[in-house]
Amino acid sequence: xxxxxxxxxxxxxxxxxxxxxxxxxxxxxxxxxxxxxxxxxxxxxxxxxxxxxxxxxxxxxxxxxxxxxxxxxxxxxxxxxxxxxxxxxxxxxxxxxxxxxxxxxxxxxxxxxxxxxxxxxxxxxxxxxxxxxxxxxxxxxxxxxxxxxxxxxxxxxxxxxxxxxxxxxxxxxxxxxxxxxxxxxxxxxxxxxxxxxxxxxxxxxxxxxxxxxxxxxxxxxxxxxxxxxxxxxxxxxxxxxxxxxxxxxxxxxxxxxxxxxxxxxxxxxxxxxxxxxxxxxxxxxxxxxxxxxxxxxxxxxxxxxxxx
Numbered sequence: 194x195x196x197x198x199x200x201x202x203x204x205x206x207x208x209x210x211x212x213x214x215x216x217x218x219x220x221x222x223x224x225x226x227x228x229x230x231x232x233x234x235x236x237x238x239x240x241x242x243x244x245x246x247x248x249x250x251x252x253x254x255x256x257x258x259x260x261x262x263x264x265x266x267x268x269x270x271x272x273x274x275x276x277x278x279x280x281x282x283x284x285x286x287x288x289x290x291x292x293x294x295x296x297x298x299x300x301x302x303x304x305x306x307x308x309x310x311x312x313x314x315x316x317x318x319x320x321x322x323x324x325x326x327x328x329x330x331x332x333x334x335x336x337x338x339x340x341x342x343x344x345x346x347x348x349x350x351x352x353x354x355x356x357x358x359x360x361x362x363x364x365x366x367x368x369x370x371x372x373x374x375x376x377x378x379x380x381x382x383x384x385x386x387x388x389x390x391x392x393x394x395x396x397x398x399x400x401x402x403x404x405x406x407x408x409x410x411x412x413x414x415x416x417x418x419x420x421x422x423x424x425x426x427x428x429x430x431x432x433x434x435x436x437x438x439x440x441x442x443x444x445x446x447x448x449x450x451x452x453x454x455x456x457x458x459x460x461x462x463x464x465x466x467x468x469x470x471x472x473x474x475x476x477x478x479x480x481x482x483x484x485x486x487x488x489x490x491x492x493x494x495x496x497x498x499x500x501x
Contacts, residue, residue: 298366313456446465
């Protein structure tokens with residue numbers, strides 16, 4: 194968390210607690226963006242758009258932002274209101290609506306996944322570039338099973354073993370996209386303190402660091418930099434965050450900031466610019482990419498020495 198004495202980016206949007214091929218989440222956002230363009234081209238307000246489908250102005254806003262599902266009947270009525278009468282154009286739009294309403298693979302984990310995080314899963318699956326900074330843990334996409342289990346237990350100390358296992362399986366399932374045929378690029382910057390904190394014990398941590406070395410060497414779409422302890426203050430001293438970029442031109446970059454019981458999703462240009470500037474400075478202030486393996490090897494040696 195940030196205190197009042199630390200520089201922070203202005204947040205122009207309140208927390209949203211909603212929840213390459215286009216995943217349902219991206220399709221929903223694209224459909225919403227198209228509906229917004231059609232409405233604005235006709236000079237129709239959100240309140241006026243809501244009347245024929247008995248929806249509030251805020252409901253129209255959520256639809257246009259892709260934060261709720263669509264009823265085909267509502268979309269048909271909106272297309273008629275917006276003057277879209279071409280059968281082929283309407284059929285294409287309604288087909289996208291059906292695609293947007295499809296269930297995603299992670300819905301099977303809905304009992305252990307809050308709605309506000311399910312939205313992130315949909316965005317992460319769609320992203321072509323993931324830039325993340327972590328101050329406390331190894332990024333979830335790079336965690337070993339044993340390390341992930343230890344992290345889950347920290348946040349859910351009273352959860353039964355079956356629930357813990359399901360949360361771990363979800364985390365490991367997310368990682369599969371990094372080695373898929375058309376994988377996203379992951380550029381992670383991790384504070385050295387997170388790599389030296391023996392989550393799960395020293396052997397678990399040592400195995401985790403060795404796995405990071407293997408990933409850095411063998412997976413070309415993954416880049417990892419370390420912010421050394423000796424570097425002092427740096428551009429992202431405020432806390433962890435992730436910036437997602439999408440292959441679809443109509444989807445803006447998204448900043449994701451996870452909190453204990455909710456998350457911030459920021460897509461306003463001024464917010465994106467602020468975090469984009471921070472992550473770019475982090476790339477410069479962190480140790481160079483060529484130093485990553487050497488730093489990880491040194492941490493392993495230190496862990497090994499402490500174990501003897």
